[in-house]
Amino acid sequence: MKIAYYPGCTLKNRARDLDRYARETASALGCEFEEIPLWQCCGGAYTSAKDEIATKLAAVRALAAGRDMGGRVVTVCSACFNVLAQTNREFLVNPDFDFKVNNYLKGDPAYHGEASVVHYLTLLRDEIGFDAVKARVTNPLKGKKIAAYYGCLLLRPSEALAFDDPEDPSVMEDFIRALGAEPVNYSMRNECCGGYLTLEDREAAKKRSNAVVRSAAENGADFMITACPLCMYNLTKNADEKIPVRYFTDVLAEAFGLKEGAAE
Amino acid sequence: MQVNEQTGFVPTIVAFCCNWCSYAGADLSGTNRLQYPANVKIIRVPCSCRVNPMFILRAFGRGADGVILCGCHPGDCHYTTGNYYTRRRMTLLCSMLDYLGIERKRTRVEWVSAAEGAKFAKTMRSFAEEIAALGPNRRLEDLRVRKSEPEGRVPDAE
C-alpha cells in the first residue's frame, strides 16, 4: 500500500526520529509513505477565524496533492494532522471558504475537500490493524508502563478530526497494548501541555506541563509517548517532574527491533 | 412578500399541508410569530396522500410558480402509511416534470411535524426564495385560463 505522506517542518529538523521511524515502521508493515513533493509548512496552527484564507492555502495545496496521489494524506505530527483535517473540513461545511480558496489558488482541477486526512495512529488502527502490529513485534515492551499523551491537537475539535473519543480516547492505549506494554490511564492525557504559550508566558505553560506530567507519574508511568514535537518539548523542558517522553514511532521502532542497539 | 429584486417578479406558491402534522406545524409557526413570505398560500388536506398529482399540475396550469407538499415525517403518518404513498407518487411526478423540462426546484416535498413550527417557516422562506430566483413558470401555464396580466408578474420578454 502506498499513501501520500505529509511530514511537516519539525519532522525535518528537531523531530527527525519521529519522521524516520514512522517511515521505517510503516514500511515494515507493508505500507510505503510517499512524500508529497514540494510541500510547504502547514502553519503550525489552524486559525478558526472565518476570514483567514491566505494562512490556510499551504494546507490546501498539500490536500490537493493528496487527492492526486491516491486520495489520502497521512501525517504523523499532531499539529499537521490538526491543521490539515480542519482545513479539509472547512470545504465541506463552508462553501464561501471553498469559493475564496479556489479563487486564490486557481488550481487545476479546483479542490473541494475530496482528500481524506489520516493520522498514522488511525491508519494503524483502522487499516493495518493492531493485530498486524502485534504480529510484527519482535521486541515486546513487556512490563513497561506507558502513559499515552494525546494533548489537544489530535482530539479536538472532534467533529472535524474524527480521530477518537475526545474525552476517553483509546487508540494510543490499544497501540501500547499491541507492543506488549501496559497502558497507564490518567485523566490529564487529553488536556493541554501549554502549547505555544511557552513563548509568550513560560510560567503559565509550565503549570500545564506540570499538571500533565504529575498526573502521569502519579499513576505510575515509566515513560510517556506523544505524537507532537511541541508537546514533547513542553513535557520535557517545562515540567518539574521528570519522566522520559518519547515519540510513539520511536517506541514502535523499538518494538519492531528497528532501532540499533535497542534498549534492553 | 418574496420578490425577485432584479426582475420584480412576485411568485405564487401553493402549499398542500396534511391536517395532522404540517398544517399544525404551520399553525405553530403562526403561534410563535415566525415570519414567512405571503406568497405562500396553504391548502389543507387530510393527509399528504390525498394530494393527487393532478392538483399539482392544475396549480401549475393556473399559474402557480411553485408547489410544495408537506406531510408527516416517514413513520409518523396519522394514517400509518399515507406519506409513503406520497413519497412514491411524488418521485414519479417529479421525474415526469423533469422529463417535461420543468425545473426540478418548482416542486418540493417536505416532512414537517406538528412540533416543527420553526422548520415550517424556514422551509417556506427558502422555497419562496428559490422560486423567486427561478422566475415565472411558463411551460406549464395554461394561457387560455390566464384571466389578465396579474400584478407583479413579469411580462413575457419575447
Place this chain on the structure above:
Amino acid sequence: MRKIGVFVCHCGTNIAATVDVKAVAETLGREPSVVVSEDYPYMCSESGQNLIKDSIRDYGLDGIVICSCSPRMHENTFRKAAASAGLNPYMVEIANIREQCSWIHKDKAEATEKAILLGKAAIAKVLLNTPLIAGESGVVKRALVIGGGIAGIQTALDIAEAGFPVDIVEQKPTIGGKMAQLDKTFPTLDCSACILTPKMVDCAQNENIKIYSYSEIESVSGFVGNFTVKIRRKARYVDETKCTGCGLCTEKCPVKKVPNEFNLGLDNRRAVYIPFAQAVPKIAAIDADYCNMLKNGKCGLCSKVCTVGAIDYKQEDTFVEERYGAIVAATGYEIADVSRYGEYAYNQSKDVVTSLELERLMNAAGPTGGTLLRPSDGKHPHTIVFVQCVGSRCTPDKGKPYCSKICCMYTAKHAMLIREKYPDTEVYVFYIDVRTPGKNFDEFWRRAVEEFGVHYIKGAVGKISPRPDGTLDVQGSDLLMDEQLHISADLVVLAAAIEPSKTARSLATMLTASMDTNDFFTEAHPKLRPVESPTAGIFLSGVCQGPKDIPETVAQASACAAKVIGLLSKDKLKGNPCVAHSDEMMCNGCSNCANVCPYGAITYSDKEFRMPDRTTKTRRVAWVNPAVCQGCGACTVACPSGAMDLLGFSNSQIMAEVDALCR
C-alpha cells in the same frame, strides 16, 4: 345559486392589527353568491355566534365561510353554531387568516391581500360542499393502559373505580415503574415504596383491573371506541397460575452473577428472580439470557425446589387479542446515557453515579441496605459533589434541549437527606439555575441550604479526574466568585437528563399518535387538551408526554382517566363523515383502492347495472365502509377511473381552492 355568508373575525387585535378586516369583509361581500359579509371583534363569542346564526336564518344561507383562527381551533365551535341554526355543520368552511396570515406577516397591505385570497378559496370550496351526516359507531367499554408505573397505575385505578374494566400492559415482570426504585419523595420526604405499594396492591385486587406483566404491545388496529390490540405475553418460564411467590427458587438458583436491573446493576441477582419484595404480581421469572437450563439444558434446580411445580422451561411467548374503546399511553421515561459526557468520567470511575443510582444506594432495600457507601470500595463518602443539568438544556446535537424538570428538587432532597443522616459529610451542588416552581418546592431547597448547610455553587463542572488514591478531583467554576476551583470528592452524583422510553417511538407508530422531536407524545392542544393525543381515542398519562414529577404525574393520570371515562360512558360515537365514497357507475373494479387502504375499509361486490339498451350487466364495484374509513384519501389518488372521491375534500373542492389561490 347558493347563498353564502362570510364572517370575518377581528380576534381582538390578533387579526385586525395586521389585516384590514373591513376591507376583507367588503371585498368578499362582492363575490358572486355571497349575500352577506360581516366582520365582528370576536366571532367565537356568544354574540359573534349569534350573529352567524341570525344571518343563516335571515338570509337563508346554504353555506358559510368564517375568516378567523385555525380550523384546528374553532371549526367545531362554528359547526355547532351552524347546526343550531339549521344549517348542516359541514357547510362551514374556515379561512385561516390568523395563524397563517396575520401572525406571520407584518405588512398590512400584503396580509389583507392574502386574507382576501384565502377567503375566496374558502368560498370556492364551500360552494361545492355537500351536507354530510356523521355515522355512528359503538364503544367497547374497556380501556387499555400501556405502562405500569405510577401514571399507568393511577389512571387504571381511576377508570376501574368508575366501573369500567381496564387492562394494564407492563413490559417488566412487575408493575411499579421508576417510582418503586425511589427512596424518598420530595417535598415531603415520604417513603416512596410506602405510598406506592398500596396502590400496586389495589391494582392487583381490583376486579376491574387485569395486569399483563412481562408483556408488550404487538399490534394495534381499529379506531376510537373500537381498537383491537394484540398483546405479546413473553415467556417467563413460570406458570403464573401456580407460582406463589415464595421465592425459594430465587434462593437456590446457582447463577448468581446477573446484573440486577432493579438496583441498576449495582448488585447482582439470580437467573430466576422476583424483581423486588413488593412486586405485583409477585411471581418469579427466569432470565433466558442467563439460565443454564434454558441455555444448555444443564441444571433444573429451580424446578426441583419448586413445591407447586410452577417452573416450565418449555413455555413460549403467547398472544392475547382484546378489544378496547380507549388506549392510554403511560410509557414513562428512562435515564439518558451520561457516558457520552466523557469529562464526567462516568465510565472510568464507579464513584461517579447517576441520581437514580444514588436512590438505590440510599434505599433500605438497595445493594447497601440503606447505608450510603461508595460503590468502588464500600467506604463512607465524606465529600459529595452533585452536578446539575447533565445532558439537559443542551443544543440538540449535544443532548436534550429541554429542562428535565425534576432534577433540582431531587438533588435538594438527596443533599438534605445525606446531611441529615451523615452530618460529617460535606455536600456541594453545582447548579446553573435552581428551578423549583411548585407547592412548597422553593421552601424545600432553601431548607437544604439554610437548615442543612448544603453548599450550592453557581457554576459548572468541567472535568472529573479519578486519582490513584481513590478520590475524584472535581474541577469546576464558581461564577459568583469568578474562580475556578477543585474539590476532592469521594462521590459524584450526576443529575442525568430524563428521556422518553425507547419503546415509545414504535408504540406511537402503532397508535398513529404523533410525537415531538424529543419523542415525547404530542398532546391534542398544549393548553386546552393536555391529556389527549390528536388521534381520537388515544390518551396520555405521565412523563411520556413531557417531564414531570410525581404529584403532576398523578394529577395528569387522573385527568386522563376522567377523559377515558367520559369516552367509555358514551354508547355511540359520532364518526367523521369526511370519508371516501366510490361512484359505482365509474368504478371498474380494479382493486387499486383496496390495495392502498390502510384500514381494509374497501370491499368489492358484484352488482347488476341497467345499461342504456335496457339490458343488465353484472360488474364488480368497490364499496367503502364509512364506519371503518378514516378519510385519508389514499384511495382517491390510486383510483384510475376517478370513481373514488373523498367527501369534504373532494377533487372538485380542492381544484376549486387551487384555482382561487392561483388566479
Place this chain on the structure above:
Amino acid sequence: MNDLKDRVVRMSGSRVERCMRCGKCSATCPSYEDMEYHPHEFVYLVERGDVEKLLASESIYKCLTCFACVERCPRGVEPAKVVEAVRLIAVREQGKNRLKPDDLPALTDADLPGQALATALRKYAK
C-alpha cells in the same frame, strides 16, 4: 449591534446569544488562572457589545486554543473561537503585533521545535 461585536461574531461564527451562562467553559479552561477575563466573560462581553475591554486585556494572549471549551460547551457556543477572533482583531491593527520576528532569538533554545515558532507567529502576529 456595534461594529466590533459584529466583526467578532462574523469572524468566529460563534452564536454568543446561545450561551445559557452555565460556566462550563470556565470550569474547563486550563488557562483560567492566568486570565483576567475568563471564557464565559468573553462570550458575555461580546454578547453585550463590550469588545474594547477584551481587546485591552492580556487575557487574549493566554488562550491555548486547546478547544476543550468548544468540545464541552452544552450549547455549541464555541468560546475559543470568540477569543481567537478578538485576538486577531487586536494583532491585525498596524504595529500591534504581539510577537515580532526580532523577539524570537531571545525566546528560543536549541530544542524548541519550529512548529512552536510557526504557531506563535500565527497566534500573536499578523
